[in-house]
Amino acid sequence: GQNIDQPTEMTATEGAIVQINCTYQTSGFNGLFWYQQHAGEAPTFLSYNVLDGLEEKGRFSSFLSRSKGYSYLLLKELQMKDSASYLCSFMDSKFQLIWGAGTKLIIKP
Amino acid sequence: GAVVSQHPSRVICKSGTSVKIECRSLDFQATTMFWYRQFPKQSLMLMATSNEGSKATYEQGVEKDKFLINHASLTLSTLTVTSAHPEDSSFYICSARERGDGSPLHFGNGTRLTVT
Numbered sequence: 001g002q003n004i005d006q007p008t009e010m011t012a013t014e015g016a017i018v019q020i021n022c023t024y025q026t027s028g029f030n031g032l033f034w035y036q037q038h039a040g041e042a043p044t045f046l047s048y049n050v051l052d053g054l055e056e057k058g059r060f061s062s063f064l065s066r067s068k069g070y071s072y073l074l075l076k077e078l079q080m081k082d083s084a085s086y087l088c089s090f091m092d093s094k095f096q097l098i099w100g101a102g103t104k105l106i107i108k109p
Numbered sequence: 110g111a112v113v114s115q116h117p118s119r120v121i122c123k124s125g126t127s128v129k130i131e132c133r134s135l136d137f138q139a140t141t142m143f144w145y146r147q148f149p150k151q152s153l154m155l156m157a158t159s160n161e162g163s164k165a166t167y168e169q170g171v172e173k174d175k176f177l178i179n180h181a182s183l184t185l186s187t188l189t190v191t192s193a194h195p196e197d198s199s200f201y202i203c204s205a206r207e208r209g210d211g212s213p214l215h216f217g218n219g220t221r222l223t224v225t
Binding site: 033035040041042043044045048087097100101 | 115151152153155200202213214216217218219
């Protein structure tokens with residue numbers, strides 16, 4: 001079967017670093033995506049990993065290990081505006097996206 | 110970057126009426142668009158895959174006669190919620206891929222539907 005898991009909620013301090021983990025199980029894999037979703041808004045694309053390793057994009061980095069079925073999103077120099085839900089999703093063998101429930105990130109001053 | 114426009118952003122309608130939501134890809138052609146529904150504090154749920162020039166593919170449990178999807182051109186897909194009921198109140202979001210199967214989804218801004 002297929003499943004995907006990420007923490008429900010995390011809290012971090014402004015200026016700090018936070019890592020949001022995501023684990024998944026699937027027989028077919030065509031990449032993993034991270035999206036940011038602010039309350040009441042649609043998701044916006046953050047990153048895409050299809051090969052193992054770290055992809056860095058400004059303050060945000062995403063890591064993938066296909067053998068472990070594991071990914072993380074790393075957010076540096078946290079800002080209050082980073083308070084949002086972060087959605088992990090993978091693309092299965094049919095190129096359909098399987099979504100996690102999202103991790104609500106709360107940033108405190 | 111790729112832009113997906115969705116309209117309206119908010120709609121309130123009375124029970125029993127129908128509501129149409131439009132999704133447009135503004136700067137690219139999308140042979141496939143996806144319609145999602147999201148209830149408060151829940152994950153995105155794929156409702157259907159809209160294919161240009163052919164019938165939509167609905168996910169299990171989604172009533173195709175209630176949620177009518179039309180994808181008449183490479184830049185426009187519409188979702189019509191027919192005979193809406195209060196339990197249809199939700200956040201509806203469309204999305205499309207700019208390129209092939211492996212490219213990321215770009216989302217419209219969503220439509221907040223409230224059925225009274």
